Amino acid sequence: MSFTQPASVTLHAGCKINLHLEITGVRENGYHELDTLFFPLPSPFDTITISKGATGSGLLLECPALSIPPEKNIIYKSWKKYSDATGWKPDLAITVEKGIPDGAGLGGGSSDAAIILNYLNKYCPNNALSPERLNTLAASIGADVPFFLNNVPAHATGIGDILEPSTISLSGYSLVLICPDISISTPWAFAEWDKTMRSTSASNNKKEILTTTPSKDRKHSSRALWLFNSFEVVVYSAFPKLRAYKEKLMSFGAEGAVMSGSGSSIFALYRETEQAARAATALEAEGVATYLHHL
Known part of the structure; x- marks a missing residue:
């Protein structure tokens, strides 16, 4: 079920910490096997403003804090992979104000990607992805992205992409x-x-x-x-x-x-x-x- 796409919306992409992170092995392809416990935090966060773009404009992405071409940004990759998977290629203007530091181990890029994927799947007029397909698409973008789709504590194995919800509580701390x-x-x-x-x-x-x-x-x-x-x-x-x-x-x-x-x-x-x-x-x-x- 899709919703009516708003003219503009501002969203906060929070971060994660790893309560534990153990490298348990190395695969033949060089990828590392992990055992980790993800825990979401509301701050620091990135502020993402998504607006409808002019017809035919594609994705216009502005992220002043990152000096990389827009097409190299994980947000662009998420928009492109989602459009390839569903056939829906919305014209969007996205502005990102970074609050999560780069290279801090807090998953800022993955959190941004998940925000975009959830937005696209919510407003996709046809062919919206099932949770399972969306999770698979997210994993193809980055190992931490599936966690941020649900943004609840989760135990992760594999390369960090095999998730099980965790009942851990830090209440009182x-x-x-x-x-x-x-x-x-x-x-x-x-x-x-x-x-x-x-x-x-x-x-x-x-x-x-x-x-x-x-x-x-x-x-x-x-x-x-x-x-x-x-x-x-x-x-x-x-x-x-x-x-x-x-x-x-x-x-x-x-x-x-x-x-x-x-x-x-x-x-x-x-x-x-x-x-x-x-x-x-x-x-x-x-x-x-x-x-x-x-x-």
């Missing part, structure tokens, strides 16, 4: 998310992790980590708040300032702190609101972009 002014390339982080695993002298450990054979426990159902990130070992070696930020967050009494995605953002969980507020104030005083959430 306060969460401090920091976004240092450091951009980390995800391909670089994977390459460094591969290099580290290949160079380790513990051959048995290497065989266990670089295998596609699943271990006995990959859902971590008994340790839902197991805060862990396989990328930390390589990212903190290259960016020791990030390790110092994590230690500072812990010093204010956090239950735990961990990097999200391939970095550079870090979050910490606090049982006491006052502790979280003090931590947020301290990091803000150092000039670090900080977001305080009461969950």
Whole structure:
């Protein structure tokens, strides 16, 4: 069922954190097997304004914060793949105001893509995609995109595209998310992790980590708040300032702190609101972009 397409609409694309992220193997094609728990957050967010375009204009995309050609943008890719799949190629003018930092491990691009796909599927006059087909299309755009289609906590395996809803609740916690002014390339982080695993002298450990054979426990159902990130070992070696930020967050009494995605953002969980507020104030005083959430 389609809805009447509005002349203009402004939407907020929120971000995600990874409560845990474990690289469990490497496929023959080089893609990495993951076991991760996605958790959505409302901020930081990107602001996306979608307006009807002039007839025949196609997609006019404006994103001043990213110095790349519009056709290289994940939003353009989403619009193009959706139109190829359904035959509906709406004329749109889209403006993106970035609030989610690039290279922070918060899934900003994937979140934008999901916003566009959901918009297109909502207003598609004919041939709107089923949830299953939309999910498949989303996965072809980016591994994190399917998660953002529903934007609820989810356990992910495969390359991050096999999703199961999670009942995890962080109710009662306060969460401090920091976004240092450091951009980390995800391909670089994977390459460094591969290099580290290949160079380790513990051959048995290497065989266990670089295998596609699943271990006995990959859902971590008994340790839902197991805060862990396989990328930390390589990212903190290259960016020791990030390790110092994590230690500072812990010093204010956090239950735990961990990097999200391939970095550079870090979050910490606090049982006491006052502790979280003090931590947020301290990091803000150092000039670090900080977001305080009461969950």
